[in-house]
Amino acid sequence: MSAHALLGASGAHKWLHCTPSARLEETLPDSTSEYAQEGSLAHEIGELKLRKAFTDPMGPRTFTNRLKKLQSNPLYQDEMLRHTDTYLDYVSSVVHGYKTLPYVAVEKKLDYSAYAPEGFGTGDCIIIGGSIMHVIDLKYGKGVPVSAFENPQMMLYALGALLEYSILYGLEQIVMVIVQPRLDSISEFVMSVNDLMYWATNTVMGAAEKAWKGEGEFVPGEHCRFCRANALCRARADFNVSLEEFGYQKPPLLTNEEVGQILEKAQDLAKWAKDLEAYALSETLKGVEISGWKAVAGRGSRKFIDIDEAFKFLVSKGYAEALLYKREPLSAPAIEELLGKNIYKELLIDTEKVEKTPGKPTLVPASDPREEFKQYDLAELFKNELGGKEIE
Ligand code: SF4
Known part of the structure; x- marks a missing residue:
């Protein structure tokens, strides 16, 4: 298995809605942002705390040494400790909500390849007590609040966990949770095992088969935001450019219904223009010509070479x-x-x-x-x- 599955859980919102996107993305370079690296570091700190508390008891010295190693990362910020405490507190509240200690797994590889070829993902924390399984995901980002409601990434994690544990436990209900501490958000979504299996059989299997073969229709939408093809995708361009059609409609004034439809389209139009701009800038900086555009130096900034010295001089x-x-x-x-x-x-x-x-x-x-x-x-x-x- 590669580190990133073609039909990975984190990309499910794309390949479930736009099945050919997975193979198209494969042809384009991947890039990791500093935000993503920062998120990985916060995850590692959260993982260490959970392991210490629930699965791999360790003395204070071992814990401190491991934490110090993570803190030596240049992306480390003190607020990571507080935010991962919120995550730990939530997991502790679930664990201690049971009369007897439940089963807890941390950073668990979850395989749902029976429903999507080579499909797998990593669940941050799984808790099983009685017939209930909690599938908990820490999201360190603070740009967009992520809801657990019918979230396909969470549902695929839950499916993988169900396939792993249903033989051992009589599971009936799954609680999917996204903890997003920097937005002060804990989003929960409860689903029965039967409903999850219905979704897996009737939605995932068909879409995954098409996605694996690169078949189906390109369907633009919210999910384009995280697609590697989001700047150059022709389907997205066609969708946005078709805004023109409203100009030919009569009567001369738009109806309120048309205003609603145009605003809906314009939302993606603005995001698409930004994606195109970022793409064109990176190409021109590589020396590739983008017809009618060039890169120039942005507005510069002024700063003191030595502020203490400069202020002393002014005094x-x-x-x-x-x-x-x-x-x-x-x-x-x-x-x-x-x-x-x-x-x-x-x-x-x-x-x-x-x-x-x-x-x-x-x-x-x-x-x-x-x-x-x-x-x-x-x-x-x-x-x-x-x-x-x-x-x-
Ligand atoms: S940009 Fe959108 S429509 Fe195009 S391939 Fe990606 S997800 Fe599909």
């Missing part, structure tokens, strides 16, 4: 030191980051030193899980913006 020229520094209070979210969630709550929320006001209304697709903005939210917002005065 010697008669400028008061107080003029050279600015003292600014940290924002509430920055203080929360500094204190940690629990202390922040205890010291500032519970003592009513922080108030939460709704943000400005923003347009999102109807599928967005957030609650719809109500008229009274709007009134409250205006009241705040008008310095507490009621609006008529």
Whole structure:
């Protein structure tokens, strides 16, 4: 097995919706971002903590030595300790929620190749107690909140775990959990074993067979975001360029229905333009010509060669030191980051030193899980913006 399976769980949202994408991606270079490497490091710290707590008891010296080794990575940040503690706390709450100690596995290779050729993935943590299995995934990213609801990556992990453990345990229910500590999010989705097996047989098998052979239709959508072909894919380009069709429609003013449809398309259009821009820049920097475009130096920045020396010099020229520094209070979210969630709550929320006001209304697709903005939210917002005065 290679480190990345063609039909891996992490890419399932692509190959289940757009079956030829897996083979197309194979023809394109892969790249690992610094964010991904940072995520891997946080995973390793989380794994070490879970192993110490549940599967590989180790003395404090061994634990500290292993942790120190991970902390020597240039990508290490102190906040990783706090965020992996949130993950550990969640796993501990599940484990200790059982009357007798459940089975726990950490970083478990999960094989679902019976349903998708060479399909496998790695589950961060599996807990089995009675007829319930928890499949828990730590996501260190903070760009996009990831929901566990009908999440195909989680469902494939669950399928692999089910195939591994169903002989030993009488499993009936699976709880899939995504812990995303930097977004303060723990998303859970419960599914019966029967429903999962129905999905595996009726959705996964057919799509996996097509994906393995590189067959089926290219289907653009949300999933394009993480596809290696996302800049050059013709199906995505055709989908976005077809926005023009609205220009030929009559009557001269768009209907609200058309506005909704165009906005839906425009969302991907903007992302696609960014992907194309990134692709074109990297090509021009390699010396490849992109018709009508070239790379230039961006706006530069100015910085002191030695700030202490420069400031000392300014003071010697008669400028008061107080003029050279600015003292600014940290924002509430920055203080929360500094204190940690629990202390922040205890010291500032519970003592009513922080108030939460709704943000400005923003347009999102109807599928967005957030609650719809109500008229009274709007009134409250205006009241705040008008310095507490009621609006008529
Ligand atoms: S960019 Fe989208 S449509 Fe094109 S291959 Fe990738 S997932 Fe499919």
